[in-house]
Amino acid sequence: MAVRLHGRGPRRPARRAGPALVRRGPPHRAAGARPVITLPTADGNLSSYTLRAPVTWPRPDGPPRSRIAYAAAHVVADPLAENTPGAPAAVDWDATLRFRRHLWSYGFRVADAMDTAQRGMGLDWPATRELIRRSAAEARAFGDPSALLACGAGTDHAPGAATLDEVVSAYTEQMEVIQSAGATVIIMASRRLAALAEDPADYHLVYGRLLGRADRPVILHWLGEMFDPALTGYWGSADLEKATGTFLDLVHRHADKVDGVKVSLLDAGHETRLRAALPPGVKLYTGDDFNYPDLIASGSHALLGIFDAIAPAAATALQALDVGDTVRYTQILRPTVALSRKIFESPTYHYKTGLVLLSWLAGHQDAFAMVNGAQSARSVVHLAEVFRLADQAGLLPDPDLAEARMRALLTVAGVTR
Numbered sequence: 394m395a396v397r398l399h400g401r402g403p404r405r406p407a408r409r410a411g412p413a414l415v416r417r418g419p420p421h422r423a424a425g426a427r428p429v430i431t432l433p434t435a436d437g438n439l440s441s442y443t444l445r446a447p448v449t450w451p452r453p454d455g456p457p458r459s460r461i462a463y464a465a466a467h468v469v470a471d472p473l474a475e476n477t478p479g480a481p482a483a484v485d486w487d488a489t490l491r492f493r494r495h496l497w498s499y500g501f502r503v504a505d506a507m508d509t510a511q512r513g514m515g516l517d518w519p520a521t522r523e524l525i526r527r528s529a530a531e532a533r534a535f536g537d538p539s540a541l542l543a544c545g546a547g548t549d550h551a552p553g554a555a556t557l558d559e560v561v562s563a564y565t566e567q568m569e570v571i572q573s574a575g576a577t578v579i580i581m582a583s584r585r586l587a588a589l590a591e592d593p594a595d596y597h598l599v600y601g602r603l604l605g606r607a608d609r610p611v612i613l614h615w616l617g618e619m620f621d622p623a624l625t626g627y628w629g630s631a632d633l634e635k636a637t638g639t640f641l642d643l644v645h646r647h648a649d650k651v652d653g654v655k656v657s658l659l660d661a662g663h664e665t666r667l668r669a670a671l672p673p674g675v676k677l678y679t680g681d682d683f684n685y686p687d688l689i690a691s692g693s694h695a696l697l698g699i700f701d702a703i704a705p706a707a708a709t710a711l712q713a714l715d716v717g718d719t720v721r722y723t724q725i726l727r728p729t730v731a732l733s734r735k736i737f738e739s740p741t742y743h744y745k746t747g748l749v750l751l752s753w754l755a756g757h758q759d760a761f762a763m764v765n766g767a768q769s770a771r772s773v774v775h776l777a778e779v780f781r782l783a784d785q786a787g788l789l790p791d792p793d794l795a796e797a798r799m800r801a802l803l804t805v806a807g808v809t810r
Contacts, residue, residue: 428796431810432777433803439810444796448787450705456500457711460689463543463678464501464700465509466493467748468516468524472760482511482520482764489524490531492757497535499708501700503528504579504655506571507545508620509698511745513584515765518550522570529574543577543612543696546570554585557595561602568606578611579655580604584623593629593639600643610652612678612696615640617658619741633663641670648672655680655696659741661688668693682737682744686710686726690719698744699733702751703788732782735775743770747779751788754780754795761802773806 428444456462469492470476474483493503505528506512506521516524525544532538548554551563560583571578580603590596604611618625628636644651653676656664661684668677678696679688689695689711700707706725713721736747746767753761761768771779780799789795803809 428792430796430800431803431808432781433774433806433808435774435778439808442781442784444784444789444792445787447790447792448706449790450499450709450787452498452705453500453708453712456502457708457715459715460711461676461678461694462501462700462707462711463504463696464496464704465504465507465696465698466496467701467745467752468510468520468764469749469752469758470760470762470764472762476515476762476764476766478515478766480765482516484520484524484764485758486523486527488758490527492752493528493531494535495757496701496704497532497541499704500711501704501708502540503532503542504696505542505544505576507579507581507614508616508742509701509745509748510545511764511767512545512547512581513549513621514742514745515763515767518567520764521549521567525570525574525576529576532576538575539577539609543579544571544574545579545581545614547581548583548585551585554589557586557589557599560586560589561599564599564603565606568603572608577609577652578607579614580611581614582616582621582624582627584621587624587627590629593642596628596639597643597646601647604647604650607650610650612653612655613640613644613651614655614680615657616680619659619739620657621742633658633660637663637667641667644675645672648675651675653678653694657681659683659737664688664693665691682733683730685733686723686730690714690722698748699729699736701748702736702783703729703732703786705790706786706788728782728786729788732779732786732788735778735782738775743767746771747776750776750779751783754783754798755788755790756794761798773803773808776802 430442431439432442434440469485469488471483471485476483496503506525510516529538532542535541546567548560548563554560554563568578628639630636655678657680659681677693679685679693682699710722710725737744749763752758
C-alpha cells in the first residue's frame with residue numbers, strides 16, 4: 394500500500410489500469426488497425442499520427458558485461474495528495490519501488506535520489522531519506538545493494554548553511570543515511586558550496602573531508618549549469634578548463650576513494666578528454682543525454698536520466714555491444730537520441746516531466762503527476778512530440794493504452810479531434 398509522508402496517513406491502494414478503466418481507442422477502428430491520434434505541432438497546427446506496432450524488448454539474463462550502466466530513476470507522486478509547488482513531497486511508494494524493480498529486471502543499476510528524482514526541485518529531504526531506505530531494501534531482494542544502488546548525497550536539507558564546516562556536516566548527514574542503507578554514495582554538487590566557496594581550495598577542503606569519511610569508493614557528480622543554474626562556476630571557476638583542472642587534481646589526490654565520476658555537461662569532446670585524463674581504475678560515467686551512444690561505444694560507462702525512459706531498448710543495445718555488434722547497438726539507440734534531445738531541451742532542468750509522461754504512457758504508474766506540480770513544466774506541444782518520438786523508438790509497449798492516455802491529456806488541453 395502506498396503511504397504518504399508528513400503525517401497524512403495511508404491512502405487507498407493505487408488503482409490499476411484495466412479493461413474497465415482504459416479506453417482502448419475509438420470503437421470504429423477496424424480489427425488489426427493501428428491507433429491513430431491527432432497531435433498538436435510546433436507550428437500551431439494539428440496533425441494525424443498513426444502509432445507503430447509495439448516492439449518487444451527481451452529482458453536480458455543479467456547486466457551488461459562491457460559497461461556499467463546506471464539508470465537515474467524518477468519518483469512517482471501520489472496523485473491524490475497535495476503535491477503542489479512548495480508542498481512537502483507525497484510519494485506513491487508502491488509505484489516508485491515497482492519502477493525500480495523494472496529497471497533492475499533489465500540489467501540496470503539504479504541511481505536514486507538524484508536530480509532525476511527531483512532533488513532540489515520538489516523532493517524534500519524527509520521523502521529522500523525514506524526513498525533511500527526503501528530502495529535499498531528492495532535492492533536486497535535482487536542482490537548486493539552496494540552493487541545495484543547508488544544514491545545522491547547533497548546539502549539540500551541545509552539551505553541556510555553559512556560556512557564550509559556546515560556544508561561538510563550537511564553532506565555527512567546524508568552520506569551516513571546512504572551508507573547505513575548499504576548503497577553506494579554519489580556526492581552530488583551542492584548549491585550551498587557553490588555559493589560559499591571562494592576558490593578551488595575550498596572545494597578541495599570540503600571534498601577531501603567527505604572522501605575521508607566514505608566507507609567505500611564513491612561516485613563524484615559534476616552537474617552542469619544547464620541542469621541547475623545555481624551550480625554555475627562549480628569547482629571554483631566559470632572557465633571550463635580551469636574547473637576541469639581542479640576536478641582532476643581532486644580525483645588524482647583521492648583516487649583510492651573514487652569509484653568513478655559522473656559528468657553531465659553535454660559536451661562530448663570535453664568528456665572524452667576528461668576520461669583519458671582520469672587515473673587508472675577511476676571510471677567515467679557519462680551523463681550526456683545528447684551524445685550517449687557514441688560516448689558509451691568509445692569507452693564511457695553510463696549514469697543517465699534517459700535510461701529511465703528507454704531501459705528496455707537500451708538493455709538490448711548494451712547486450713549487442715557486449716558481443717561487438719555495433720551495427721545493432723547503433724540501430725537501436727539512434728532513434729532514442731532524438732527523443733532524448735527533445736526531453737532534455739532547454740530549459741534542460743525540466744526534463745523530468747518528459748520522463749514521467751513516458752512512464753505513465755507505458756503503464757508504469759496510474760497518473761501523470763509529479764511532486765511540486767512539475768507535470769505542468771512542459772507545454773502540450775512538447776509532450777505531444779515526446780509521445781511521437783517515443784513511439785518511433787519502439788518505447789510504448791501497449792500502443793492502445795498509450796494512445797488512450799495521450800488522448801485524455803490532449804482533451805484536457807483542448808485538443809478534441
